Amino acid sequence: xxxxxPALLFLLFISWNIFAANKGDNNIFFELVRSLPYxxxxxxxxxxxxxxxxxxxxxxxxCLMVKGYPLPLGALLVLSLALxxxxxxxxxxxxxxxxxxxxxxxxxxxxxxxxxxxxxxxx
Numbered sequence: 781x782x783x784x785x786p787a788l789l790f791l792l793f794i795s796w797n798i799f800a801a802n803k804g805d806n807n808i809f810f811e812l813v814r815s816l817p818y819x820x821x822x823x824x825x826x827x828x829x830x831x832x833x834x835x836x837x838x839x840x841x842x843c844l845m846v847k848g849y850p851l852p853l854g855a856l857l858v859l860s861l862a863l864x865x866x867x868x869x870x871x872x873x874x875x876x877x878x879x880x881x882x883x884x885x886x887x888x889x890x891x892x893x894x895x896x897x898x899x900x901x902x903x
Contacts, residue, residue, distance in 0.1 A: 788838075790830060790831050790834050804873075804874035820881070825885070826888060829888030839852070862885035
């Protein structure tokens with residue numbers, strides 16, 4: 781049960797940032813992102829990749845078999861969340877829908893999942 785806590789806390793952190801962005805607010809994390817080259821895309825990659833791994837752990841590495849390939853349930857849930865959040869920006873005045881953001885979300889989920897699976901296979 782304790783393995784769920786990090787995923788929930790990180791989801792709360794991301795949700796807080798999404799809420800602030802939706803309202804058009806500013807915070808220290810937005811300033812940091814603006815100060816880095818490609819900071820927005822790197823932020824998407826790292827945030828959703830990290831959330832994906834924490835969620836995979838929270839779901840105890842459960843997988844769905846799709847055409848004979850195991851797909852981690854946690855990663856699929858985070859992918860769904862990312863797609864819904866990005867698509868919601870089509871309806872928000874303070875946000876801008878961007879395929880590059882979706883691509884960075886997906887890349888983070890895939891890269892972090894692959895790295896985690898390789899590390900897990902070695903142990």
